[in-house]
Amino acid sequence: MTPAELWASDNPLAGDLRHDLSGRWDTLLLLYSTGLINGVHPSYQVATAFLRAKAAHRPPLKIFQTPRGKDESAVVKDFEALLTRGGGRTQYGYVIRELPPPKESLGFQRHDPVVIRQRADLASFGSISALSDLSDTVPRIHLAVHAELISDEAEPGTVRLLGGRDVQRDGTVAPPTDGARWVRAQREHLLAPGDLVIREIYDLGDPHGLVVAQITEQDLPAAASNTTVVLRPRNDIEQQRIRFAVMFLRTPLARTLAGRSGIHLTVRNLLALPVPQPDEALGQAVNDLEAARLQLEKWQKDADALLESVFTHRSPAQARSEIIDRGRSLRLRVEAASLLDQLGHTVRTRFPYPIASRWRETDARRSAGDLRAAYGAVLDTAEVLLCYVAQVALALGRVEGISFGAVAAIREKLSGGRSGPGFGDWVAVLDEAATSRQLRGLPAEHPLQDIRGLLAGQDATDARQRLYDRRNDQAHLRHVDTIDLPAALQSAFADLTTLIERARFLADSPLLHVTDVGWDSLEKTAVVRYRELMGDHPVVPTRSMIVPSNDLEKGSLYLRDSGHRLHLLRPFLIGQDCPTCRAWSTFHVDRVPKGTVFLKCLEHGHVFKDPSPTVPTALAGAGLL
Structure with a gap:
């Protein structure tokens, strides 16, 4: 022992x-x-x-x-x-x-096999770097070796000496106390903004990660003692990568992988520590979260300042007016943010137009108490959801050179001319996507990876099957009895909600209608004007962006993924004015009897004959004919 x-x-x-x-x-x-x-x-x-x-x-x-x-x-x-x-x-x-x-x-x-597996899984974040690739060490002042430089009181020419106890778990440096130490430090010992100070001694029974603080201007001037380890991020390393590394250092896994010597953290092992680095999509998500955090902090400070000013105005009347007027904008911000927790609001404002418009109709029918119409709207919304995602999957798969076996049945129905593809065909495409080995090999940030998960899981499978059965009964005149309709509507809407919840990734994959493209041959960039068709109305502002590509099509629909890459959706999805209702709509091919193309509107179900001679060629190129 x-x-x-x-x-x-x-x-x-x-x-x-x-x-x-x-x-x-x-x-x-x-x-x-x-x-x-x-x-x-x-x-x-x-x-x-x-x-x-x-x-x-x-x-x-x-x-x-x-x-x-x-x-x-x-x-x-x-x-x-x-x-x-x-x-x-x-x-x-x-x-x-x-x-x-x-x-x-x-x-x-x-x-431990569990820890070894967790270490291997770190690469799933994007890549792995040693901590020494991101930072260099800063010399520390040893409490015993440099004892003659250390003082218990602040004197001219001294700076504060930070120890391990001064590094707080919340990422800050504790303010100086009566027991603080001061030191006459050399230039190489002085800390700088952005330096990472880590406790060198830790409790073996502590279940948390390493205790890390990042130095700010308010903490300076200061030097660090040997009860800490100080790392200085390299100038050529993006701040995002450092922020991600700090997040990892604060995890129990990082402390485990860093090892120890007794109760001490060793600099050698710390520098060799494998640190995950985010890929482009994850990095953007982290940046967005950080921006959201800072915005929320600003709103909180605004609210605190407003509350503290209640009794500082010249008169109660002025204070009352100020609180009501300035507080109104803060309240509206919070109310708008709270709406995003409601699934219906997210779908109506942040889902692609074909799905959002169908959801809006479902909401309206349900609120009006028209049970029969609401029941039909629920089933229509479910089919449009699966149709839209299936069409996107087929378009993305074509770009990647991945073919879907389910296309054979769709191709046969299109050329048959009697009835076009429907609910079952869209389900077949998405079921195949969920189990496809080819799709599994795509990068984690590829939008097809999100689509693969739509129908994965028993809850989604069961919900989809029940909706399919209801849709099939409706099409074959097996209508729900009036007495059973309230329960049927409630059950069908719950199943639709399950699928919509699984499709939240669509809020991060905007549907774009490119209205104009201007290529600059000297700059090798294109100015693209587009409409972002997200939400339940097609009348939206035209925006512009610059892309390093000249192969974009004016008038076509594109999906923009989380990495801001554009993916052409033609000929699977086509955007144009509907000849029937004159509203801008989204279409997919419905039938092609004897070479004549009929397009079907996702938003209203209208069908019309497309006179364009190029559509059959595009459909054949996509494998649909």
């Missing part, structure tokens, strides 16, 4: 001792425990090592950590199960088949 540090520490002396032991002994089992020694703090950890004289056959190593506060019989049972295993993991222990080098730490979490 030894202190746990003998086996778990990265200290070179502990590593040498493990190396010497391995020359004569095989370690069969390491049992980590706390609270075993009377008179010693209950958090003190010991390791019980079971050794056997070294043999030709090197056995696997079993590591077990006794949990505190758990049922004793269950722990014993789990331990006995580990003893019988030749590999794998139990709840509280695991087996190492391929032993690490003798000098490497055998800390419980260092080789």
